[in-house]
Amino acid sequence: MDVNHDPAGAARALLAFWRAAGVDMDEAEAVYAGTPKAQAGTTARAPLPGREPAPITAPRPKKVASAPVDNARALAAAANTVAELRAAVERYDGCALKATARNTVFADGHEDAPVLLIGEAPDKEEDEQGKPFVGARGALLDRMLAQIGLDRQSNVLISNTIYWRPPGNRDPTPGETLACLPFVERLIALTQPKLLILTGKAAANTVLRREDAVNKLRGRRLLYTRDGLDLPVNALVMLHPAYLLRQPQQKRLAWTDLLLAEAWLSELGVARAPHV
Ligand code: URA
Secondary structure, eight states: OOTTTOHHHHHHHHHHHHHHTTOOOHHHHHHHOSOHHHHHHHHHHSOOOOSSOEEEEOOOOOOOOOHHHHHHHHHHHHOOSHHHHHHHHHHOOOSGGGGTOSSOOOEEEOTTOSEEEEESOOOHHHHHHTOSSOHHHHHHHHHHHHHTTOOTTTTEEEEESOSSOOGGGOOOOHHHHHHHHHHHHHHHHHHOOSEEEEEHHHHHHHHHTOOOOHHHHTTSOEEEEOTTOSSOEEEEEEOOHHHHHHOGGGHHHHHHHHHHHHHHHHHHTOOOOOOO
């Protein structure tokens, strides 16, 4: 789907997407219903930000004197493939969360994918299956990605900033986050994705090393750089599927995020399945 050439089609696809996700569409129908001209106007006004990505450099980390973090850095640096990195994460004992988790949840999807998506932390179902984004959040994420021709089998690799489930789904502590971060950064460096998608505030702030509201970061083309990365990486922040399940009224923002990702992927020439 090309939103610039078929705005009404984009609006219809949006409605179908949210209806299929089980969301009450009454409010959205009211926004998008109307004459074809009004529909076109509505979608054309949706802001697709300019083409020049804004550089966003993850600040040089404060040197944390910590044996687990040093160990994570050494293990991550020694991994030269995604498979080696997965094995390194599985071997690593420096994050206290590992003691209470059932499984290590590293990544799922195509290891040479042009798109790398990073979420926050495994929940109960992910912990049980050892795979990121399963259950209701995973189903919604897969539907969202399918709308822009992305799927785990062919063109997306999905991972998290934390590899073990925090007990009771509490927020990870800064120490737990820092213990996993060298692996997250190594995954980005090894895959050098054409597009890095960060879902939700926690993932965005961890990877970009910021403390911003998600709405300050999403909806913008970012160019992520930091020491040790060969090239700057195109990056986008999107709303998290768990948040959208809790706050379905934010669906229009999520759709805007997807349209921006789609437009950028088209410009980057990333091969995708025809949209469903
Ligand atoms: N499941 C994940 O794997 N990551 C999240 O961020 C949320 C749920």
